[in-house]
Amino acid sequence: LIASIVVLGLPKAGKSSFIAALSHVLQFKEIETALTLDHLSDEGRYIFEIRADWQACKPFERTKGGTVHPIVFNLRDESGHRGAISFPDIVGEEFEEQWSGRQWSLDFLATIETATGLLLFINPLTLTKPLSIADVADAESAALNLLGGEDSDDVDVNRNARTRHLPEMSAGEAIAREVTAQAEETKNASGTPSLWDPRKADAQTKLVDILQSVAIFKDGQRWTLGVVVSAWDAVEMHLPTMLPSRWL
Amino acid sequence: MLSGKALSVNDIKRICRRSYTPIIFMAGETACGKTTLIASLHDAFLFGPLSGFHFAGSETLYAFEERSFESRASSSGIEPDTARTRYENGQEYFHLQLREQGSGSVKEVLFADMSGEFYERSLYSKSEVSQFKDLRRAQILLLLLDGAKLVDPATRQPIRANAMQFLRRCFEERMLSEDTILQILISKWDIVRQRSQAEQDACMNFVTSRLNEKSLARQVQVAPVASRPGIGRQSEKLFGIRDLFPIWVRTVPVALHASPKIDAQVDEASGCYNKFKGIIP
Numbered sequence: 001l002i003a004s005i006v007v008l009g010l011p012k013a014g015k016s017s018f019i020a021a022l023s024h025v026l027q028f029k030e031i032e033t034a035l036t037l038d039h040l041s042d043e044g045r046y047i048f049e050i051r052a053d054w055q056a057c058k059p060f061e062r063t064k065g066g067t068v069h070p071i072v073f074n075l076r077d078e079s080g081h082r083g084a085i086s087f088p089d090i091v092g093e094e095f096e097e098q099w100s101g102r103q104w105s106l107d108f109l110a111t112i113e114t115a116t117g118l119l120l121f122i123n124p125l126t127l128t129k130p131l132s133i134a135d136v137a138d139a140e141s142a143a144l145n146l147l148g149g150e151d152s153d154d155v156d157v158n159r160n161a162r163t164r165h166l167p168e169m170s171a172g173e174a175i176a177r178e179v180t181a182q183a184e185e186t187k188n189a190s191g192t193p194s195l196w197d198p199r200k201a202d203a204q205t206k207l208v209d210i211l212q213s214v215a216i217f218k219d220g221q222r223w224t225l226g227v228v229v230s231a232w233d234a235v236e237m238h239l240p241t242m243l244p245s246r247w248l
Numbered sequence: 249m250l251s252g253k254a255l256s257v258n259d260i261k262r263i264c265r266r267s268y269t270p271i272i273f274m275a276g277e278t279a280c281g282k283t284t285l286i287a288s289l290h291d292a293f294l295f296g297p298l299s300g301f302h303f304a305g306s307e308t309l310y311a312f313e314e315r316s317f318e319s320r321a322s323s324s325g326i327e328p329d330t331a332r333t334r335y336e337n338g339q340e341y342f343h344l345q346l347r348e349q350g351s352g353s354v355k356e357v358l359f360a361d362m363s364g365e366f367y368e369r370s371l372y373s374k375s376e377v378s379q380f381k382d383l384r385r386a387q388i389l390l391l392l393l394d395g396a397k398l399v400d401p402a403t404r405q406p407i408r409a410n411a412m413q414f415l416r417r418c419f420e421e422r423m424l425s426e427d428t429i430l431q432i433l434i435s436k437w438d439i440v441r442q443r444s445q446a447e448q449d450a451c452m453n454f455v456t457s458r459l460n461e462k463s464l465a466r467q468v469q470v471a472p473v474a475s476r477p478g479i480g481r482q483s484e485k486l487f488g489i490r491d492l493f494p495i496w497v498r499t500v501p502v503a504l505h506a507s508p509k510i511d512a513q514v515d516e517a518s519g520c521y522n523k524f525k526g527i528i529p
Contacts (some may be wrong), residue, residue, distance in 0.1 A: 102251050102310070130294055133328040136321045137479040196331070200322045201313040204294055209309050213249040 001072075002083035004114050008210050009121030010203055011092030014230030018121065019071060019089050020054035023047050026073060038076040046089070047071050067094040068107035086114075098213070099206045100198040112214060117224040120207065124235050124247070130202040252310025254340035257382055260358055263307070263343060269356040270499040271341075273383050276392030277410065278364030281435035281475055284330045285392070285489065286342050286359050287315040288475035292486055297349060299493045304354055305345035312342065319476060328476060335363040339382050346497060357497050360386065371413050377421045384422075387499045388429045391415070395436040395472065399443055399451045408458060415464065429499065430468045431492070432459055438477035438484045 007015045024030075026037040041047070046069045053060050069089040076082045088111050098104055104112070131139075194200075215223070229235070229244045236242065255263075263269050274282040290312035293303035306312065319328040333340070342359040360382060369376040383389060393411055397403040411432070418424040432455065434440070440451050456470050473488035474481070 134479045138482045
């Protein structure tokens with residue numbers, strides 16, 4: 001084993017999709033890669049199943065098994081050097097539980113102990129900005145002004161929901177998008193704030209907490225960290241010249 | 249992994265040992281905006297750097313999120329609010345690690361928060377002042393006065409009188425060292441700003457006429473702040489805080505100041521600062 005890469009990220013960040021796609025690319029050589037599959041793993045049921053789902057464009061079955069699924073890719077480079085890379089798939093719920101319950105599962109602990117690198121996944125479609133009630137209320141009135149007094153009931157609340165957090169929109173677009181999406185969340189019949197639920201905490205804060213926890217666990221280790229912005233096509237559709245580093 | 253919750257005095261010893269960490273001690277009556285100020289700092293860092301500092305970590309992320317929750321759209325509330333700090337929680341500390349833009353130097357800072365009930369009880373009970381014992385180790389005391397009450401002639405008197413009594417208690421009980429910087433913050437200034445200029449000036453004068461360097465016999469700064477303005481006043485978000493934040497983070501104790509009386513040049517022969525020559529073998 002020459003490396004063990006731990007994939008971190010909240011639910012629906014695209015971790016399993018990435019691993020399934022990676023497996024497909026390595027094995028079926030549809031595109032040229034520096035590393036290719038040398039031989040199949042002895043036990044590969046999990047990767048076989050998620051890859052099959054990915055190939056069929058089906059959503060993953062996330063309830064089977066534990067929180068950490070071991071995956072090993074046996075690879076070789078052009079000069080024939082061989083090595084195995086561990087790429088365990090960790091379900092996003094594990095990271096939600098870490099934030100809420102303030103502890104790691106034993107499986108995650110064992111995974112981190114042998115890890116040599118980290119990949120943090122961020123899904124731009126689910127990473128929303130933690131707007132305050134006042135932000136939303138102010139933006140709502142500004143949006144209504146921009147729409148020329150259009151009645152808020154006439155605003156299509158769904159049209160921008162998928163891209164509401166994307167940066168570098170015009171001020172008007174940004175306001176309208178945030179408002180139509182978050183106003184729905186803000187309004188409820190009683191107006192009474194719901195009780196504190198750790199799961200409703202800001203996603204960015206949760207991601208920082210995950211990284212901090214790993215850094216503190218292996219204090220002094222200099223990690224190699226890759227940040228993957230998944231579903232990039234959704235960003236590019238609206239911002240064709242945007243670079244991932246700038247988006248972050 | 250870290251609990252992420254607010255820290256106790258025992259917890260902060262570990263942080264203070266690893267680097268010099270200023271402690272910003274907050275006092276004020278219930279609902280004057282102490283916790284809101286702390287939560288607004290966390291919220292600001294979610295959108296980028298603040299006053300020349302990047303967020304670089306925190307041991308109290310969970311606590312920050314908990315305090316911010318009732319102000320967020322995701323809470324489904326109508327008006328932004330902050331959960332009240334409970335009396336039984338005692339003294340709580342919030343931690344921030346920061347990286348200064350430009351120099352890249354890493355700094356840490358602690359904010360000490362406690363229920364306003366402690367403040368209110370300390371006004372009439374000497375024994376309650378002992379709850380403020382951690383004030384002795386603080387570099388800055390932030391005394392928050394509710395601007396919404398100060399701007400109203402019907403409610404302003406007790407606010408100022410209580411502040412004066414609290415400070416007197418602290419002086420008498422030797423809670424406030426000579427080196428501790430005293431900053432009096434008039435909170436909720438966004439509400440005060442809705443009044444006429446004459447009323448705003450009157451509000452500020454009301455505070456500074458009695459809470460000043462002459463009457464307190466020590467340096468004091470009075471500043472208006474609006475940590476998290478209400479609906480319709482978001483342009484004033486972090487008003488005053490943006491200017492104060494670098495002061496809080498860069499505060500160093502008097503003992504570490506390069507005083508003109510101390511020749512702090514490194515002696516090449518011994519490798520020691522001159523100040524310590526003869527002390528360090």
